[in-house]
Each structure stands twice: as C-alpha cells, then as structure tokens.
Amino acid sequence: MVRDPSGRDDDYECEDVLSTLGDEPTRTIIETLSEPMTANELSEACDIPLSTMYRKLDKLTEASLVTESTEIRQGGQHTTRYEIDFTEIAVLLSEEHTLTATIDRPSRESTADQRLEELWAQIREGT
Template sequence: MSLGFSSSDESPDIAAVVGALDDDACRKIVGVLEEPLTVDELADRTGLPLSTTYRKLDRLTEANLVTETVGVRQGSHHKSRYIADFDDISIALDDDRSFDVDVGRSSSRSADIWSETRRTF
C-alpha cells in the first residue's frame, strides 16, 4: 500500500500562512499534530466540532502547513491522517522589498510520518 501526500512543494502564500496562524482553532490543531492523526482523533483531542476540524485542516493544508497522508486502512476504508510538517516559519523582505515566507521542513519529518503510519497497520 502506498502513502501519498496532498500538499505541494510550492512556496506558500504569505496571506494563507499568516491567516492560518492567526486562527485559534488552526493553532490548536497544529499544537496536537505531533504524530499523524485522523480527523476524528483531532476533533477529540482539540475539542473542536468535526465540521470545524475539516474546515481548519483545509485551511492549514492550503497554507502548506499540514500534510494529508493517504493509505492507512481501517476496515474496508482508507483513512486520511494529517501531520504538521514544518519546524519553523520565517517572513522576510526580499531584494525587491516584498515579503517572502519560508516554511522550514525537517528532513527527518518524512521518516517520522512513515514510522507512525506503519504502526497503524
């Protein structure tokens, strides 16, 4: 069974990143995403309604701050799990005096995602 990632390697939009980080519910989700979790697990751990959890995960995924992993089998269905896949975020002025956002990702994060996913089989 393969594991796929839905987020892209593109530079994230600064407004999307700042907007997600300015959202209390998004920060709450990122705060518990130390390991891959399903939407149900996230809703339980954060105390957020399921519908809010889905909306906030969409926002975090669009900002390239959370990655959706696919391929975890539970019964006859594949369950998506989510992981916060960044270590740091920096915002700076580039040479043109425009804001540039950089999301730092640890190279060990991929290994962490695989090891956590394997445990669920």
Template sequence: MARWSSDEPDDPPLPAVLASLDDDNCRAILALLDSPKSASELHEECGLSSSTVYRKLELLRESRLVREYTEVRRDGPNVTLYERDFSEIAIGIDDTGEFTMRVTRPETDAEDRLATFWSAMREES
C-alpha cells in the same frame, strides 16, 4: 500594496499562511499534530465540532502547513491522516520592502512520498 517573494516554488502564498496562523483553532490543531492524527482524533482532542475541524484542516492544507495522506490498513478500513508539514516558518522583509518567507519542511522518506503520491491520485480520480 505589500509584495512578497519566496525562496522555494512550492512554498505556500504568504497571505494563506498568515491567515492560518492568525486562527486560534488552526493553531490548536497544529499544536496537536505532533504525530499523524485522523480528523476524528483531532475532534476528540481539541473539542471542536467535526465540521470545524474539517474546515480548519482544509485551510491548513491549502496553506501547505498540513499534509494529508491515506493509511492503508489490512485489518480494517483505510484512514485519512493529517500531519504538520513544516518545522519552521521565517517571515522577513528585504531592503526593497518586499516580504519574504521561508518554510522549512521535515525530511521525508520514500514511504512518506509514496503515501503522498497515492493520496494525490485518489483526489484526482
């Protein structure tokens, strides 16, 4: 049985990351997320059905490769946006045969952290 470890406690499980990266539709969505986008924008840009986009976004969220947050708009309804939440993934194997993974994440500013906080609060309520 393969073992794996991670340098960071917040890193996603290796099997979830590999499953996401092995999926053509997940990779297409990740490629489109060069800037924050809504699920409907992703649906239009990648030509997948809405239900497929939402399923793939959920898989990417569970593997912590995509970050979801709510953008509050004064002039209309709020919108949920998704953005890629990594800049690099490195997978290796050490001398003991244990798989290792390192996920490099982009720097976040206070506004990003606040948006993430409010999105998490919304999910829990």
C-alpha cells in the same frame, strides 16, 4: 480529498500562511499534532466540532502547513491522517517592504507505502 504530497515544496502563498497562523483554532491544531492524527482524533483532542475541524484542516493543508496521508486498512476501509509539514516558518520583510514567508520542511525518505499512495493519487487524477 487527499492532496498530492509531491507538490508540497513551494506550493503556498505568504498570505495563506499568515492568515492560517493568525487563527487560534488552527494554532491549537498545530500544537496538538505531535504525531499523525485523524480528523476525529483532532476534533476530540482540540474540542473543535468535526465540521469546523475539516475546514481548519483544509486551510492548513492549502497553506502547506499540514499534509494528508491515506492509511489503507484491511477490509477496504481507509482513513486520512494529518501531520505537520514544517519545522520552521520565517516571515521576512524585503527591501521593497513586502512580507514573505519561508517554510523549512522536515527531510523525509519515501517509504513503499508513501510511493504507493503517490501512485494512487496520480491514477485518481488521471481518471
């Protein structure tokens, strides 16, 4: 399931971010994602079984570190691509001694394809 990219800004928990970054295979995925890739491409590049790759990608997406986008191909087939959705992560200790994480996001201008994808995501949610 492709998640709504418009809800990405502050939709994360510090605990999820830290837990995700504490996992070596998810760090390998982040290091490998220099450009948008499919789960199959990542599985091969990282030498991680495909079933495990999907779980790791779900974890990265839920922590708001990776975004999903759907590439629509001729013939009605489509594929999901994953890409990094941060430029910097900072972990801070507050005066109350609680940890917080802040995520800096890349600035993105919305393309026609992205707007269409967002529209389809909203239509699917409504049905």
